[in-house]
Structures are given as structure tokens and as C-alpha cells.
Amino acid sequence: MSIKERPKYKQIIDAAVEVIAENGFHQAQVSKIAKHAGVADGTIYIYFKNKEDILISVFQEKMGDFIRKIRAEIEGKPSAANKLSALVAMHFNQLAADQHLAVVTQLELRQSNKNIRSQINETLKDYLNIIDGIVIEGKAHGVFRETLDTRLARQMIFGTLDETVSNWVMNEFHFDLTALGKPVSELLLNGLTR
Amino acid sequence: MSIKERPKYKQIIDAAVEVIAENGFHQAQVSKIAKHAGVADGTIYIYFKNKEDILISVFQEKMGDFIRKIRAEIEGKPSAANKLSALVAMHFNQLAADQHLAVVTQLELRQSNKNIRSQINETLKDYLNIIDGIVIEGKAHGVFRETLDTRLARQMIFGTLDETVSNWVMNEFHFDLTALGKPVSELLLNGLTR
């Protein structure tokens, strides 16, 4: 059995998310994560190379799920517009359903150093590629303007979603993120369609 | 003469920007900033309460300039659309003209702890208010859709700009940020106008 499939691997990942969400990035010591996961400090180092590796793995594991679900959802959608709406909805819904994860990815993990963040960006590329795919498809099928620069469009889409979720987290969840799916989709589509 | 007007105050602020840009947030020790500014370590503490205070002041001073220039530029513009275009152009141009500052505000200062970031967000509000003002004016004058949610529109605008600059910084300035002013303005206006 691969090390990533053994129960303690996931225990540690989940403990890391909770500890970071509850204590903040700078107060998430390895020993605290270990205690939360119910293992000894040293055990962490059987499953992870070092602390950076835990944080990167947290993002990869959670982002993997996140992307998988979005991909599954948009797969059968008939048009780029439908796909974009589905992506926006899933983006908001998934984070609304797991506030701890939202805090960790939107606020805490961004306090990490260059190295971790560059690994995180690497992982994020899969998601940005999905967005790019939708934009390209939209342009090809004549739904979006042909003159649209794909990268700019993607930056607008991702930037808007990310800024919205960050606002929601920093406002301590005091508004209904899920409800924003529809208006944000419409706003973005308005900017993209011909 | 107020302490903020004495020459060493600005020397230290500028030294901090350079040291952080060149070494990264976590490698920007007070002693390094002092040496770069040409003062003794202890002198730092005549001008700043502590290290946090330096970092917050860096953001406030630089953001103050940033906002002042944008405000001056958009003041006379005839329509909300013109104002938005000017804001986008100024946002990109100012950061393109000072890559150190761009690195510090887009990457490094975001690694700071909760307290510093909440002070930074406070400072940022002035800028978000300018954007809100443009959106409200646009809606009032019938240039933007009346149904537009101001907060969502602001999130789209700021999110797009921020994501674009971050991309530029993380790509190590390998594309021409200034040149993106026009297409980004158009993209955003397309999403906002009726």
C-alpha cells in the first residue's frame, strides 16, 4: 500500500488543515499538527519529507479533489457559458461547504514562503487550464468574442472568483457565498460574450 | 519637524522595500534594513515602534502615493468609463515603473502575519473606495448597468488587476504590463457597460 493511502497520511493532512485554520499559519507548529493527528512528532517525518512538504501536500490533496469535482460537473455541459456558470457555482459551493479549507487556502497558506507558493501555483495550473479550456471553447463556438485574449480572460475569471472568496473569508463568512454564484456568472459572461 | 518628515524616515522605508524585494520577506532582518539605510540598528527604533511598524509604514507610505496619483489622474476625466481606463492604466504603469515595489506588495508583504495584513487591508480600503466611486458614478450616469452590484463589480475590477499584476510578478516581469492597460480596461468595461 502506497504511503499516501495509509490512514495516517490523511489524518495528518486533515490535522494540518484544522490546526492552520484554527491557529493561523504562523502558529501551526509541527508538534501541534502531530498532536492533533494523534501521532508523535517523529511520525510526521515518516510520511512527509519536511514541514513544507506537509503544506504543499495539503494544497495538492485538497486542490485535487476540488478540481476533480469541478471537472466532473462541467464535463457534460453543452456550452462554454454553461460550463463557466457551473465552474463558478462549484468554486463557491465547495469552499462555502468547508470554511476551514477556505481559510487555509485563501488566507493562511498565502503567508508561506516563495518555495511553497511556487509549488502551490504549480498545482493551481490544472485549475487555470480548465478555465482556459472553457474560454477557448467559447471563442471557438462563437459564444465569446473571438478577439478575447485567453490569458486576460482567465485572469479576470480567476481574479474575480478569488477576490470574492477572499472577501467572504475576511468578512468572516457574514454573507452567503453560494448565492453569489449566479450574479458573478452573469457579470463574467457579460464581459466575455459578444 | 515631525519624525515622518526627517530624512532618515524615508531612507529606512526605501531601504526596507529594497531589502524585502531582494531577499524576501522572511530574510529581511532589521539589521539588514538598517545597514542598507546607512543607519545603526538602534536608529530604526527611534523612527519605528518595532519591525511590524516598519512593514505597515512601508505599505501606507507607498500606497498613499499610489492612491494620490491615481486620484489626481482620474479627477478630471469626463465619464466613469474614462476614469476606469485611467485607473487601470495608472495601476499597471505605477507598478511597472517600480518592480521592487511590485514584488513587495504583490508577493512578500502577503506573507506577513494577521496583524500586519489587517493593517494593510485597512490602507487598501481607500483604493477600493475609489473603485466603488467609479462604479456608482457609472451606474448613476447610465454608462454601467443599473442592476450591477457595486461590491461584485469592485471585486471583479480589483481581482482582475491584482491577479494580472501577480501573474506579471510571478512570471518575473517577462511580459509588458503597461501594454495590458488597454485590453484589460476594454475587457472590464465590456463586463460593466449596458
Place this chain on the structure above:
Amino acid sequence: MSIKERPKYKQIIDAAVEVIAENGFHQAQVSKIAKHAGVADGTIYIYFKNKEDILISVFQEKMGDFIRKIRAEIEGKPSAANKLSALVAMHFNQLAADQHLAVVTQLELRQSNKNIRSQINETLKDYLNIIDGIVIEGKAHGVFRETLDTRLARQMIFGTLDETVSNWVMNEFHFDLTALGKPVSELLLNGLTR
């Protein structure tokens, strides 16, 4: 096994006494104590909350022994006068037998800050209570004058002992402290008895 029973706990306490005695309170750095104890700097902080905690613990541990031995010695003595003589003798003998400890308690630890000294005074109360007990017993059994104010008597007894030991330490041990047991007892008893 409780942390106070593990060998390194006592090693560090003893190292602290020696380092303070040899270098003085203000030159007793944590790293010096650690090196003297044969442990790493960080190990100190497994056993003690901070530097203050080391100093307070030094006093408590050593004073604990000090008091325990005196209590055992005077327990079986038939009269308050005998008890007082035994206490004086033990007080002098114990400190004469451990000059390092005498320096630390009489001179160095008194340079500590308010917080440490108030903790030290707390610990000292056990000893003052023993003295009070002897005075009370002496008055009850008609050996000491009934009109004696217990607190004043205790202040005379403890003040005399403390001043004598301090003199001995400050004269760099150039007279025989043990030999003073008898005359000091007699002097005090002369002042207390009817």
C-alpha cells in the same frame, strides 16, 4: 516519571547555582547554564518555562532541602530554646557547607526583579513560619517572655541570621560561620528569655 524527577532537571538547577555563584546574577546567561549542565540551550526550555522559572526553581528546590533538614533536626528537641539553638546551628552549618549556595541566596538572587523576589519571599515564608512556631512555643511554655511580639521576635532572629551570613559572604568567607552558631544563639536567647 515527573519532569522534576528526571536527572536533567537537577543537573540544570545545580548548573544554575554554580554559574550564578561564579559569574554573578547578571552574567548568568541561559546558554552558559546550559553548557555547564551539559545540555543544549533548547533543552532548558523543556524543563523550565523561561529564565525566571529557573531562578525561582533554584531557590525553591534548595530552600526546600534547607527547610526540610532544619525541620527534621528541631523536631525532637525538648524546648523552644533548644529548637532555636538547633535552627541557628543548622542555618549556619548548611550555608557554610555550600558556599556557592550562600553566594547565590545572599547576594546574587537578590538582584533579581520584583517578580522573582516575590516568588522567593513566598518560599521563604515556610521558614519564617518555623521561627514563629518556636517563638510561640517558647512563650506558651514560659521560656520566652509572654509580652514578646512574635513578629518582632521573628524579625530579630531572622534579621540577625541573615545579616550575619551576608557579612560572612561579603567578607569572602574569611571567618568561621559555623563557630558563630553558639554565641548567636546565646545572644538571641538572651533577648527572648524572661
Place this chain on the structure above:
Amino acid sequence: MSIKERPKYKQIIDAAVEVIAENGFHQAQVSKIAKHAGVADGTIYIYFKNKEDILISVFQEKMGDFIRKIRAEIEGKPSAANKLSALVAMHFNQLAADQHLAVVTQLELRQSNKNIRSQINETLKDYLNIIDGIVIEGKAHGVFRETLDTRLARQMIFGTLDETVSNWVMNEFHFDLTALGKPVSELLLNGLTR
């Protein structure tokens, strides 16, 4: 005019006593004393060699007065017993009349380093000599026991007074120190007389 007679000299001495009494020894920075005395930091160093010199001078100046008054008071007294009673009364009365001074000499100045304290002890010798004189006179005139060891007697007298005042200070002046003059004199005389 000698430097010690110029007004700022005494201003600084008095400021030091107040600052130490109110803030504690470790919080009595030179700059705080300067501000309290209404002079610039640098001015301190015109009147005193360094910080140690201030502290030693505080003790010398105040102790000088203290001793002068006691000496004047006991001069005319007919017997050693009267002299001792007068000394005890004056010791308590003077400190009771100046709580700041009491705090500084009994608690705060004792936190100073070896060097300062050895200078303080030097100054104190004048006072101990007065006590010795009384003891010697008492023995010569047959009022005190001839077998009395002068040094021990002095240690008992000074130790008792010092411990009593320290208790008073540490109990935050909650009992009437002046009232203790009579019982303490009697207690001591009881121990000394034949």
C-alpha cells in the same frame, strides 16, 4: 562652586529616587531620570560619570543626611541604652517620613550589581561604626554584658532594624513603623544588657 552644590546635581539625585521608587530599579533608565529632572540625557553625564555613579551618589547623599541626623540626636544622650533607643527611633522615623527613600534603599537599590552594592556597603560602614560605638560604650560602662562580641551585637541590631523596615516596605507600609521604635529598642536592650 563645586559641582555637587549646583542645583541640577540635587535635582538629578532627587529625580533618581522618585523614578526608582515609582518604576523600580530595572525600569529606571537614565533618560527617564533626565526627563524627571528636567534636563537632557547628556546633561546627566556632566554631573555624573555614569549610571552607577548616580545610584551610588543617591545612596551616599541620602545616607549622609541619615547618619548626620542620627549622630546629632544621640550625641548628648547619657547612656548607651539611651543612645541605642534614640538610634532605633531615628532609624524608623526617618524612613517612615520618606517612603520613597525607604523603597529605594530597602528594595530597589539591592537589585544593583556587585560593584554598586560594595560601594553602598562602604557608605554603610559609617552607620555600622556608630552602632559599634554604642555597643563598646555600653560594655565599657557596664550597661551591656562584657562578654558581648561587638560584631555580633552590631549584626543583631542592624539585622533586626533592617529586617523590620524591609517587612514594613514589603507589606506596603500597612503598619505603623514609628510605633515599633519602643518595643524593638526594648527587645534589643533585653538581649544586650546584663
Place this chain on the structure above:
DNA sequence: CATGAATGAGAGTTCATTCAT
């Protein structure tokens, strides 16, 4: 004489990582 801005040495504490058991 007086000022006060500037200096710079010095130490307590944290925590990721290791390794003997």
C-alpha cells in the same frame, strides 16, 4: 554648559528536525 539624535553590543527563546530506543 546644555542638548538629544544616534549608536551598537548583547541575550532569551522558538521550533523544525533527528535518532536512539
Place this chain on the structure above:
DNA sequence: TATGAATGAACTCTCATTCAT
């Protein structure tokens, strides 16, 4: 595999003292 005691490098901040004005 799992443990957890032990390690030790690294950095902010204070404050007595100086000296140009």
C-alpha cells in the same frame, strides 16, 4: 513503524553613552 526527548541556529529590541551643534 512509531516514539518524543534533545538539539542549536537565528533574530528582535533596549538603553547607557557619546559628540556635533
